Amino acid sequence: MNLSRLVPASGKVRAGLIIAIFFVLLAAFGPLLTSYSPQASGTELLQPPSGTHWLGTTQTGQDVFAQFVYGARVSLGVGLVAGIISQIVSVLVGVIGGYFRGLSDDLLYILTAVFLVVPGMPLLIVLTGYLPSRGMVSVAFVIAITSWAGSARVLRAQTMSLRRREFVEAARATGESRTRIVFSEIMPNALPLIASGFLFSVIGAVLAEAGLSFLGLGSLTTTSWGSMLYFAQSAQAFLYGAWWWFVPPGLAIAVLGAGLALINFGIDEYSNPRLRTGKSRGRATRTSGPHAAALSTAGAAAAASGVDAPGTAPVLHEDGVGEVAGTEPSEGAAAAAQLRPIDVAGEPIIEVRNLKVDYPGIDRVVHAVDDVSITLHRGEILGLAGESGSGKSTLTNAITRLLRNPAQVTGGSITYHRTRARPGGSRGTDPGSAESIDLLGLSTEELRGYRWDEIAIVFQSAMNALNAVTSVGAQFDDVLRVHRPTMPAREREALARTMLEKVGIDSDRVSSYPHELSGGMKQRVAIAIALVLEPDVIIMDEPTTALDLLIQREVLDQVMALRDEYGFAIIFTTHDLSLLLEVSDSIAVMQRGRLVEYGPALEVYAEPRHPYTQALLASLADMGALV
């Protein structure tokens, strides 16, 4: 392990760490440096610092240095214990409430609101006044009780925002349990807030303890920085010019606070890969060297595997800008821009029959999917087109069982024809293992096995579908741990590397973070993750919309090549009918929840029956989008 990588790059963070470590060492070993007891009185009263008393003495002859180092233990101890308790409560209340919502969230939110409106210090004073004993732990506990609410509210808001993000949807779709989603998707993204909340709780608790002691509410038999200030103030040390008595504890509290605030920068830097500087960026740059060679290998592998894309196998460059071997890019794009021969002769794999999905509203019901019937065959690419709001996502979400409240399936059926043994991921062709599954009747547990193993999803905009704070390899791992729990870590990594190469990305990118990849690469990673369990069906929801045309072409060619290699079927959703005509075997066009056109792509192109499709094709022809 390279220890130098653990040293933060930022000078501010290093300074903060040095300060914090100094005080921790002072609290741990400081008492070994003095032979005086912090409480023992002496004969040298109110003496300034000297060789005998390094920080002078108090009015009753106590050694200030001894009080300072023993006091560091108490002040830091109270800060740490209170910070830990406070953050545990904040995380439980904020993350659980924000993620699970419902009644538990309502109750927790009311509790949070109550603690937020009651002023913290007066509450602290009242509660401390009733404490039977004012030991370090009980004071820390009371401080924690009065300080968790602000952080919990921020964490709840962050969790509510994160739970709707596409990478969380993707994790849900892969079958990750709710607990795992909370711990591996939500918490890492909330880490900066949790960590900064912890640091501020610590310094807040140190200050609160000092405040309580200063008011005479702390333990008067235990020395802390706060009690030092209390006794210094009671003895009017300021008036006597005995600065050595109150300056060390006051300064220590201020410097410790500044140090913890500086560390906060480091937490942001650590938890947000985007902010990492120096070494990690260097790593990203270095990988670009061997990458090109590996890509050529991937391209060669694709060619060797008999990829039968139009023209020849695409050779991809790392950033997604590439060319078709043997042709100029523009020629390659033009060569591929032709209608595919119709081949929908495979067995049916998904049959949607008379499906109806409604969204009940306050004054009306939206019939988002209205009596739709389609059949997806093994290996077929079914293009799903239609204007915004026509019901495409609702239909595909019904197939993947990812519909959200208030959606209600009010009629019809969705049948999945499984033709291979599960689980295990090995592609079998034993017709004896065929079975028909009523997807709408699957339990939550059964769904977990079905999603990703049988049907995978490439979400719209891979930028959001990938978790920004975990590496590419960890995102493959998330899927494999759930679906292949017995697979050893080394095999999981090897599989992730293989899949990356399959989509034309250097396998070393397994350790990259999403922000280190271009848009096209991210989309390819999303496709590779969708393919990792060799599903029978892939739902692609506008997978290339966010990409420029050339990269869109590259990614689509790659998908076609992989489809030919793996034989999965695709439901491809987009607004772009010209794109669908190019890549699809069959096309379904939706309008206001209804299927208005459905048939082989060539027929839809040659003889559009519905006025809506005719108008769409006419507008495409006007724009010169159709050849």
Ligand SMILES: Nc1ncnc2c1ncn2[C@@H]1O[C@H](COP(=O)(O)OP(=O)(O)OP(=O)(O)O)[C@@H](O)[C@H]1O
């Ligand atoms: N959660 C919801 N609550 C109420 N109505 C909804 C909800 N989600 C979608 N709808 C409605 O259902 C209809 C179909 O929406 P859907 O998102 O399926 O369309 P789409 O074709 O996928 O649109 P786009 O291409 O813009 O994603 C729309 O009228 C939409 O307003």
